[in-house]
Amino acid sequence: DTEVTQTPKHLVMGMTNKKSLKCEQHMGHRAMYWYKQKAKKPPELMFVYSYEKLSINESVPSRFSPECPNSSLLNLHLHALQPEDSALYLCASSQDRVRGTEAFFGQGTRLTVV
C-alpha cells in the first residue's frame, strides 16, 4: 500500500469556523508533512512531524494547528482562516532520516475560505 489518504477532498469554510483536515498512511513512514499549494505554484512546506513530534514549523500562522495522534495519522486544525488561505493542502509521508527517500503525497484537500 503506497497510498496517502486525505479527507475531505473539498472543504468550504467561513472565516469564523473551525475545521480539521485528516491524513492517513499505512506505509510505516515515520515522517509526515503538510504542504500548501496555490494554483500553478509549487508546494510550500508548512510542517514536518518526525516520530510523532513536530520537527519543522515553517513559520506558519497559529490559525493552522497540526497534530499527529499516532504514527499513521496527521491532522491539520483550522481556525479563523482568511480568504488568502484558500489553497490545495497536501499531506505527504516518507521514511524518516533518510536523505535519499522520496515523499509520497496524498490527493489533497481543496480548501475555500469564504
Place this chain on the structure above:
Amino acid sequence: AQSVAQPEDQVNVAEGNPLTVKCTYSVSGNPYLFWYVQYPNRGLQFLLKYITGDNLVKGSYGFEAEFNKSQTSFHLKKPSALVSDSALYFCAVRPLDSSYKLIFGSGTRLLVRP
C-alpha cells in the same frame, strides 16, 4: 544558496514525439534530485530520483532523466509522448542539511497534442 530552475513554463509536443522537460540545479556537494508529476486537482506523484550511480535514471510511466554534473542539469525525458502525459511537472532537490525538505522548481506544464 541551493535552488532549482525550470526554465520553461510550458512545453508543447505532439503525441508520439520525444519530450524533454528541463531542470537545472544549484547545490554544493552531491545533489539528491527528484521529479514529480501533478495532474489537475491531484497530489504530486513521484516519478524518479537520482541519488548516486548511473547518470540515466529510469522511472514510472516510461519516463527517464539524465543527470549531468558538469551542466548541473537533471532533464526529464520520454521517447514517445502520450496525450495522457499532459500535466504539471516539478523538479526538486533535497538540501544537504535536511532529510525532509524539498526545494521545488516553479513547475513546467507539459501539453501533448493529439
